[in-house]
Amino acid sequence: MKKTLRNKRVSKAGGIVLSGVTLLLAVGLAQLWAADKDDDGFLPMFNGKDLSGWKTEGNWVVEKDGTVALKPRAGEKGWQRFKSYIWSEKQYGDFIIDLEYKYEATGNSGLFFRVGSLNDPVKSGMEVQILDTYGKPEAITPHDSGGLIGAVGPTKNVTKPAGEWNRLMVTAKGNRLKVVLNGEQVIDVDLSTTKARDKPVKGYLGFQDEAKKLWYRNVRIKEL
Numbered sequence: 580m581k582k583t584l585r586n587k588r589v590s591k592a593g594g595i596v597l598s599g600v601t602l603l604l605a606v607g608l609a610q611l612w613a614a615d616k617d618d619d620g621f622l623p624m625f626n627g628k629d630l631s632g633w634k635t636e637g638n639w640v641v642e643k644d645g646t647v648a649l650k651p652r653a654g655e656k657g658w659q660r661f662k663s664y665i666w667s668e669k670q671y672g673d674f675i676i677d678l679e680y681k682y683e684a685t686g687n688s689g690l691f692f693r694v695g696s697l698n699d700p701v702k703s704g705m706e707v708q709i710l711d712t713y714g715k716p717e718a719i720t721p722h723d724s725g726g727l728i729g730a731v732g733p734t735k736n737v738t739k740p741a742g743e744w745n746r747l748m749v750t751a752k753g754n755r756l757k758v759v760l761n762g763e764q765v766i767d768v769d770l771s772t773t774k775a776r777d778k779p780v781k782g783y784l785g786f787q788d789e790a791k792k793l794w795y796r797n798v799r800i801k802e803l
Contacts, residue, residue, distance in 0.1 A: 621799035637663030637788040646796045655790040663788040672781035673803035682793040684741040686711040689787040695779040725760040730775040733765035
């Protein structure tokens with residue numbers, strides 16, 4: 580009888596030890612996940628070393644400081660080379676993306692999001708324009724920097740000169756789209772009232788390769 584009771588005590592103690600180990604492992608994993616996140620809940624989209632989590636046939640490289648650079652190869656030109664764009668392997672619906680970019684003179688790129696088909700991202704997704712429109716005096720259109728291509732123009736031209744870093748923040752939540760460029764809100768719109776009303780509500784995210792040198796850094800995202 581005493582032996583049986585002793586075995587039960589040992590079994591109970593062993594269960595406590597195992598439970599404790601399990602708890603420590605769970606806490607450890609949670610801490611590792613939290614360490615990847617910034618204090619404001621954003622996650623980096625690039626790891627600073629390689630292009631893990633992304634796919635492309637273009638010449639996108641990670642530089643020593645973690646900046647992601649596009650270095651066009653000889654003979655590349657135009658924008659209808661969709662496989663040369665860089666695309667997230669994951670799809671996103673509602674999110675806030677915060678990033679910095681710069682380009683050479685006449686630079687041209689774009690932030691694509693909610694792209695349903697990588698074979699035709701223009702028709703199946705949306706694009707916030709990234710373009711060297713610094714100092715442009717003419718009327719601002721959806722094709723100017725900060726605009727939603729084919730749908731909504733930015734309220735003002737706040738892009739910086741070529742060679743300087745711009746900061747772009749895009750919030751997509753349901754039908755509401757907000758674009759903040761260099762600290763200025765340039766779009767706040769209900770997509771259901773625009774030509775983009777029939778676009779997918781979830782899809783891939785990517786950056787355009789138009790065979791012009793450009794750089795991205797501090798690319799972070801928070802899913803909503």
